[in-house]
Amino acid sequence: MFMEQLTVFIENREGRLEKVTEILAQNNINIVCLSLADTSEYGMLRMIVSNPEKAKQSLKEAGFSARLTDVLAVKLKQDFGTLNKLAKSVSDKNINIEYMYTLNCSKDDGAIIIKCSDITLGYEAVTEAGLSLVDPQTIYSI
Amino acid sequence: MLIIRFVNLFPSHVENALLEINGTTPHYLMVVDRVNNLDTLEVQVEVEESFFSDEVKEMEKLTKKIAAALQSALLISAKVKLVEPKSLERFEGKSTHVIDNRKFDD
Numbered sequence: 395m396f397m398e399q400l401t402v403f404i405e406n407r408e409g410r411l412e413k414v415t416e417i418l419a420q421n422n423i424n425i426v427c428l429s430l431a432d433t434s435e436y437g438m439l440r441m442i443v444s445n446p447e448k449a450k451q452s453l454k455e456a457g458f459s460a461r462l463t464d465v466l467a468v469k470l471k472q473d474f475g476t477l478n479k480l481a482k483s484v485s486d487k488n489i490n491i492e493y494m495y496t497l498n499c500s501k502d503d504g505a506i507i508i509k510c511s512d513i514t515l516g517y518e519a520v521t522e523a524g525l526s527l528v529d530p531q532t533i534y535s536i
Numbered sequence: 537m538l539i540i541r542f543v544n545l546f547p548s549h550v551e552n553a554l555l556e557i558n559g560t561t562p563h564y565l566m567v568v569d570r571v572n573n574l575d576t577l578e579v580q581v582e583v584e585e586s587f588f589s590d591e592v593k594e595m596e597k598l599t600k601k602i603a604a605a606l607q608s609a610l611l612i613s614a615k616v617k618l619v620e621p622k623s624l625e626r627f628e629g630k631s632t633h634v635i636d637n638r639k640f641d642d
Contacts, residue, residue, distance in 0.1 A: 399590065401590035403618075403620060405620050405623065436595075436618055436619075457620070457621055457622040458620065459583045459621050460585075461585060461588055461590060463590045492591055493591070509591075
């Protein structure tokens, strides 16, 4: 039901992102979408990939710190106010959105990844807003 | 042992401080330098999977926690830098955890 997100710790040094993408490419893993949070000394690369477990293992073997986290992938129609509806529903549950990024932004349908401070309440907020989750299997098979 | 700002420091103090935080001792390196006649200490700590989070705020919390533990163990302030696993050099035999870049000949 929940989407597995792969997070990798990378130092702010030349060639580190290249190394991560090289390992994923060698293992035939597709990056569906990503978000890079940068700080002054390191970056947190968050990705939705085609095979999260294999991606994590191959990065670990290459010496990277990588972990999998459950996040919510929410379908959002390309229409006014859909994100507002979701944000309001989450706010009504008194929980925070820790971070979010776009999963898909085609003309007909969009989808976003959100990490809530409480995933169960986050899921309730999604359903109460009349929204639904993206099936992880459809994303892993892209 | 090394002396920074008239304080005697032992790498084992750093080890104990790191151990208290996480229950394990991650690989670390103490880098000593002298900037404007003042000794500086940077402690580089490898980010192991056991204390790696997907949230930046959790990582910042961890950095502050390590800095506070080092301050109380060493009695001087140290800059904490999180680095990738296996990025710090390993030495054969007795491991060296200190790089001293200070120049004493002037």
